[in-house]
Amino acid sequence: MVNTLIVSGGSEPGRDLLERYYKQADKVIAVDKGLNYLSKYGFEADYIIGDFDSVDTKVLADADQDKLIKYPSEKSMTDFEIALEKAIELKSDNIYLLSAMGDRMDHTMANILLLKRLATLDIRGYILDENNLISYVDGEIEIDKNDYKYLSIVVLEDTLVTLKGVKYTLDKEKVSFPSSLTISNEIVDDKGYIETDKFSLYMLTDHKENI
Incomplete structure (x- = not known):
């Protein structure tokens, strides 16, 4: 590697x-x-x-x-x-x-x-x-629970999103672009599971300020 x-x-x-x-x-x-x-x-x-x-x-x-x-x-x-x-x-x-x-x-x-x-x-x-980590999911990915408080998904087009191991789960939910539906989630299990059918960004943050 x-x-x-x-x-x-x-x-x-x-x-x-x-x-x-x-x-x-x-x-x-x-x-x-x-x-x-x-x-x-x-x-x-x-x-x-x-x-x-x-x-x-x-x-x-x-x-x-x-x-x-x-x-x-x-x-x-x-x-x-x-x-x-x-x-x-x-x-x-x-x-x-x-x-x-x-x-x-x-x-x-x-x-x-x-x-x-x-x-x-x-x-x-x-x-x-x-305060932030930004990466992407193109298919499925697991993320370890860590020191970051929030997990957010930012879709860049209409996308089917599945979220498991998090506070607010989704099962192949259609998330339209633009949308804040998948902002400020939290990983509650040892790992969070994300699956999308389109390229999307995921963001981890420990910053508490809301805008």
């Missing part, structure tokens, strides 16, 4: 989160400003990708120049997607994506939806921050 960590340029991850996934990574990819976050704690990247318009100039100068893969600022895909393609090229089985969310909602939404690219290749992708 090849585990790849991608650290992008969104909201800065805390040290504990970054260190946890850094230690279990076989390959590490820094995306532009993500190099700042890794360098702050003395962590090194195997590949440094981007147009380097947001990384600190000293951090970039101190990096191993042989690891730099520079792209022009005007291009047909984001630095994040380029890094994702690199992780695919590395034959990753699991890709952990830190700092993939932030103040730029356009980038955040695009990054989340790019998880479908991984689904088509049977690669498991996880977008994480201090």
